[in-house]
Amino acid sequence: MTTPTAPTTATVAPPRARFAKAYAAHLRSESRLLSREGAALVFGAVLPLAAIVVMSAIPAAREPLADFGGLPVVRTYQPTILLFATSVLGLTVMPAILGGYRQAGILRRLRTTPASPATLLAALFTVVAAVGLLVGALIVAIPALAGAGLPTHLGWFALAGLLSLLAFLALGTVLAAVVGSPQVAAGLGNVVAALMWFSAGLWLPRQLFPDWLVTLTDLVPGGAAAQAMLDATVGVQPSWQPFVVLAAWTVAGALVAVRTFRWE
Amino acid sequence: MALITVSGLTKSYGSRQVLHGIDLNVDEGEILGVLGPNGSGKTTAVECIGGLRDRDGGSVSVAGMDPATDPLALREMLGMQLQQCRLPNKMRVAEALDLYSAFYADPRPAGELLERFGLSAHAHQPFGKLSGGQQQRLSIALALIGRPRIAFLDELTTGLDPAARREIWEYLRLLRDDGVTMLLVTHFMEEAAYLCDRVAILEGGRIVASGTPDAIATATGGQETSFAADDAIDPDTLRRLPGVASVDLDRGRVVVRGDADSPQAVLAALASNGVTARQLRVTAPSLDDAYLSLTASAPTSTTQEGSLR
Incomplete structure (x- = not known):
């Protein structure tokens, strides 16, 4: 090793260039690590994609049915499958990874370097969100390629899907912030995700909900996103309400997460 | 010239005061050991x-900078190896070096560190599959990747077997030869005696002794002279010698403890009584003894503190 030299302030890169370099390195590293976490991706990506591929492969599921308002079965399931994927990624994968990093002292260790641990968080968000976007795009594209058509209002459908991903990521980060153990945080994330699936009508179609339950579930991200996506699917112009609900959960979640998250 | 100057450092967690005014100076190129029991x-x-x-x-000054006001410039020249900090289990050794090198303006080449820390053969192994010693070596390598002038190493050999510990010590000696100033937190006296130019012993949030390991040992610990027991010498004769603190019979040996001059006095007394000291052994005062006697006063000092409040 050569004699250690002290970097003078002149050689220190400006903060933005420094952040970009560290962020790019974290991005590479987090992508690699996530690709090695098979279990995390099975529920968040593989399972929803398998479901959409299987349904798209069944000819009867691609044919328009009068019972479903003239829509193919596979398209009525698109919102549910998409919400399943985004909720698992945001509410269980995110808190498990983030909580694990904190528990192992990885964030604490980063505090000793010129790069802030916030850079790792930004990269982790980017990677998980990118997986969510890719899975969402495939959930929309695969039935279309199989001949079942695109959601009627594709733009509104995509916006609702994107906002659900952001809301779940924010809520998953809140879980990681307020629950110390990553296992417990991910477990709670599963419970919250199950409530989201219920709100979205996974077990009982929303059409069968009593009015009070509709009003209530319209206020949670799962119900709001499902309603907006169902409207977009059947060709009804979605109202502004579900988008406001999703945006409000995202902003509130992000604020709470930033205020409560601790590096160690 | 002192590279690190600390004076009157205090810190409380809630109502519990953890540091009661610490004063430290670390000169450029020096290894300072910080010793002390858990919770000190x-x-x-x-x-x-x-x-x-x-x-x-x-006040704290590290290479002329105050960590409270100038954290970023400090991060660039200070490498820290912290206790209980791991890497993701599936991150490989070369990937970790690659990642950390992106944080610094002028990082050391990964290949150089891999070779230096004996990790070349493990470059493609995931962190979780490394042995404890390899994980610690990687951790030190990461602390040094930014060419720091100063390195803080916190209990880096805790939990390692003696061979792995020796290995780490050799690396640290090489580093000191490079001119890296080090602050080494440890609770192994042997480690401090082997590596440190000076040590500071912390007890209850105060520095109770500081100086070279030898000076601390001599100031506090005593000389021990022992030899095979012989009926021709009366223990009481030895006890009356100047500088002798105690004389005991232990497993067939006479053990005399006393100050630095006591071995001479004992040998002279044996000679004048015509006794040949067989299996004679004089042991130097150890840092261990000094440490134990300095930190043994702990409960007393805390009680005093408690009664003052």
Whole structure:
């Protein structure tokens, strides 16, 4: 090793260039690590994609049915499958990874370097969100390629899907912030995700909900996103309400997460 | 010239005061050992000096910078190896070096560190599959990747087997030869005696002794002279000698403890009584003894503190 030299302030890169370099390195590293976490991706990506591929492969599921308002079965399931994927990624994968990093002292260790641990968080968000976007795009594209058509209002459908991903990521980060153990945080994330699936009508179609339950579930991200996506699917112009609900959960979640998250 | 100057450093967690005014100086190129029992405030002190925790009072200057006001410039020249910090289990050794090199303006080449720390053969192994010693070596390598002038190493050999510990010590000696100034937190006396130019012993948030390991050992610990028991010498004769503190019979040996001059006095007494000291052994005072006697007063001092409040 050569004699250690002290970097003078002149050689220190400006903060933005420094952040970009560290962020790019974290991005590479987090992508690699996530690709090695098979279990995390099975529920968040593989399972929803398998479901959409299987349904798209069944000819009867691609044919328009009068019972479903003239829509193919596979398209009525698109919102549910998409919400399943985004909720698992945001509410269980995110808190498990983030909580694990904190528990192992990885964030604490980063505090000793010129790069802030916030850079790792930004990269982790980017990677998980990118997986969510890719899975969402495939959930929309695969039935279309199989001949079942695109959601009627594709733009509104995509916006609702994107906002659900952001809301779940924010809520998953809140879980990681307020629950110390990553296992417990991910477990709670599963419970919250199950409530989201219920709100979205996974077990009982929303059409069968009593009015009070509709009003209530319209206020949670799962119900709001499902309603907006169902409207977009059947060709009804979605109202502004579900988008406001999703945006409000995202902003509130992000604020709470930033205020409560601790590096160690 | 002192590269690190700390004076009157205080820190409390809630109502519990952890540091009661720490004064330290570390010269350029020196290894300072910070010793002390668990809970004595070692880690808190290092974290305050390294700028990971805000101090309550006192002043800290590291290479002319105050960690409280100039954290970013400090991060660039200070490498820290912290206790209980791991890497993701599936991150490989070369990937970790690659990642950390992106944080610094002028990082050391990964290949150089891999070779230096004996990790070349493990470059493609995931962190979780490395042995404890390899994980620690990687951790030190990461602390040094930014060419720091100063390195803080917190209990880096805790939990390692003696061979792995020796290995790490050799690396640290090489580093010192490179001119890296080090602050080494440890609770192994042997480690401190082997590596440190000076040590500071922390007890209850105060520095109770500081100096070279030898000076501390001599000032506090005693000389021990022992030889095979012989009926021709009366223990009481030895007890009356100047500088002798105690004479005991232990497993067929006479053990005399006393100050630095006591071995001479004992040998002279044996000679004048016509006794040949067989299996004679004179042991130097150890840092261990000094440490134990300095930190044994702990309960008393805390009680005094308690009654003052």
